[in-house]
Amino acid sequence: MASITLRNVVKRYGAGKTVNKVIHDISANITDGEFVVIVGPSGCGKSTLLRMVAGLEEISEGEISIGPRVVNNLEPAERDIAMVFQNYALYPHMSVFDNMAYGLKIAKVPMGEIKTRVDKAAKILEIGSFLTRKPRELSGGQRQRVAMGRAIVRQPQVFLFDEPLSNLDAKLRAQTRLEIQKLHRELGITSLFVTHDQVEAMTLAQRMIVMNAGRMEQFDTPENVYNHPASAFVASFIGSPPMNLLKKGPNAAHGGPPDAILGIRPEHLTLGTDGWPVQVETVELLGAERLVHARLGDELLTIRTDEATPAPPVAGIAHVLPHPGRLHWFDASTGRRLDVT
Structure with missing residues (x-):
């Protein structure tokens, strides 16, 4: 060897x-x-x-x-x-x-x-x-x-x-x-x-x-x-479905640079009554889990939920909250990771 x-x-x-x-x-x-x-x-x-x-x-x-x-x-x-x-x-x-x-x-x-x-x-x-x-x-x-x-x-x-x-x-x-x-x-x-x-x-x-x-x-x-x-x-290549990358998302509200790309994996978003308002487009049933595809403004967002979570109505408004400590930040010009504290 x-x-x-x-x-x-x-x-x-x-x-x-x-x-x-x-x-x-x-x-x-x-x-x-x-x-x-x-x-x-x-x-x-x-x-x-x-x-x-x-x-x-x-x-x-x-x-x-x-x-x-x-x-x-x-x-x-x-x-x-x-x-x-x-x-x-x-x-x-x-x-x-x-x-x-x-x-x-x-x-x-x-x-x-x-x-x-x-x-x-x-x-x-x-x-x-x-x-x-x-x-x-x-x-x-x-x-x-x-x-x-x-x-x-x-x-x-x-x-x-x-x-x-x-x-x-x-x-x-x-x-x-x-x-x-x-x-x-x-x-x-x-x-x-x-x-x-x-x-x-x-x-x-x-x-x-x-x-x-x-x-x-x-x-x-x-x-x-x-x-x-x-x-x-x-971030976009590794993971199925891939990480959500938001170029116009609510960055500043979560402590990130206002011009950075905000990344969040689908499993680190939770459907609830508070958080980002999103327009639901489709819901995929994958056995033990669901993928909810929605729009936050004009950007596509995917949320992974388990079968016990009620699916939001298609074409309706839902709210999602990101998990604390699970946000990623990337330089908008180079794409490289930013360490934000």
């Missing part, structure tokens, strides 16, 4: 007037054995960053180290990493055993050692009964476990996951997330996991890198990212 260190990493395509900078001066230290998720919207540069760690993309500036070695000029095969992709990349004519063993055979690992490693990985992933099957005989979730097994048998220093759950349905995604968590607990291998799904990021990460337009907005634990977002972008 090994740490991963990024020092002022930059990626550019083109040159001169046509240059396109897609990764902007990213520095981060991922500790030995840590599971870090890189999350952000499509096109933010998260997969490009992962591919630079893997050696599949060249670095324009900066330095990447895996353990004590600077790997900028090393080929992927020399970096002691294993990648898991979203498309499985299994050989259709080979059995599950042969798919998992293929890289070891190429490396001329003795057959006895290959069998030991494959059997151990198959046991961890609960695919021991599938070893003689071909990929076409497996479900999507089983194929993804085979792809992970192929990575495990290599016994790398680092796992790199590039949106590995994207091709699975919602139920399989949730199940496979649990399997990946269990896998990391058992193996403890340093892991970088890329996803656009913020729920996936929150449930898997020990720490997470939130990216936006090639920049690292925040690198922190899921709890801190959710409870103390470093920018208005993070």
Whole structure:
């Protein structure tokens, strides 16, 4: 196992007037054995960053180290990493055993050692009964476990996951997330996991890198990212539904700068008889909870309530109160978090 260190990493395509900078001066230290998720919207540069760690993309500036070695000029095969992709990349004519063993055979690992490693990985992933099957005989979730097994048998220093759950349905995604968590607990291998799904990021990460337009907005634990977002972008991206961001809200009344953006999460608003008057537009029933969508002036506001709270009438006026100590403030020009006491 090994740490991963990024020092002022930059990626550019083109040159001169046509240059396109897609990764902007990213520095981060991922500790030995840590599971870090890189999350952000499509096109933010998260997969490009992962591919630079893997050696599949060249670095324009900066330095990447895996353990004590600077790997900028090393080929992927020399970096002691294993990648898991979203498309499985299994050989259709080979059995599950042969798919998992293929890289070891190429490396001329003795057959006895290959069998030991494959059997151990198959046991961890609960695919021991599938070893003689071909990929076409497996479900999507089983194929993804085979792809992970192929990575495990290599016994790398680092796992790199590039949106590995994207091709699975919602139920399989949730199940496979649990399997990946269990896998990391058992193996403890340093892991970088890329996803656009913020729920996936929150449930898997020990720490997470939130990216936006090639920049690292925040690198922190899921709890801190959710409870103390470093920018208005993070606040709006992490959370379902996202944080309410009010540009013309009642800021001064709550001790915030009058020209700042006021943030409040839907679950930190309470319906009552006092507070901000809002015009109710729709009410979503989601089983054990409701989402009330309303307007405060000309800004949209979402309130999360439980099933025991009576739903306000649609098109009627309701009142909401923010929870004390749960307000967030962001600079209107930069979007960065403001510490307001």
